[in-house]
Amino acid sequence: MTSYETFARFYDAVNEEPRERILQILKAISTYRPDAGSVLELGCGTGAVLAGLGSGLSLTGIDLSKEMLAYARRRCPHARLIEGDITSFSLGEKFDVIVCVYDTLNHVTTFDGWLSVFDNVRAHLNKGGLFIFDVNTVGRLRELAEMVPWVHDFDGHTLIMDVSFDDGQISMWDIRIFEHVSDDDFILHHERIPELGVPLSRVRDALAPYFDLLEESDTVGGVATDESPRALYVVQRKSD
């Protein structure tokens, strides 16, 4: 079973609309690449971010999960959606902007995998193109593991999410959804999704040879540290 196979059906109901990130992406594009015509999203999931970017851009999304892509097709019919792995894709074309948000990069569970993503981004970006991405920090993953499991009622169902982070690198998100099918019966769906935590200095060092750092923030305008909830990056492909 691949990740998100069962969670896909509940993903949009459990997660808030990604308005904040969409606005940040649009602001970065208008600041650094106002003439952008094309955007590729890595790990586009159910297409919530692509759908929010508007119809003025040519939109492409890539994701490993057939189930997530099925929702994205309904939500964002004007985007081109491709089933593929962000560590090894080759589309034979370049984009003005590539985005990878809401922890998608953390889902790649080796740092060599992150380096492959950065290489693929560079290969698929036009000269001066932007790469906009966020990561869950090591501090955030540790904090989530110290918290009591998150219990969330939605649409008559119940989600229980328990995060562990035993070795300080791979955090495991144990997700149980109790789907209430009648007053006295439910179906239990269970998924375990791993996320890799990487110190931000390592991320910056890996980007430095090929990208100029335009912005690094804690996603709410402050300085990003390994203790911030997330870190948001806007980087620009250097000339060859």
Ligand SMILES: C[S@@+](CC[C@H](N)C(=O)[O-])C[C@H]1O[C@@H](n2cnc3c(N)ncnc32)[C@H](O)[C@@H]1O
């Ligand atoms: C947390 S969701 C984020 C979805 C979307 N970016 C959003 O903001 O709503 C992570 C997504 O990354 C996808 N994903 C994880 N690893 C991947 C990989 N190696 N290649 C492609 N997609 C991947 C998952 O299938 C999932 O849809």
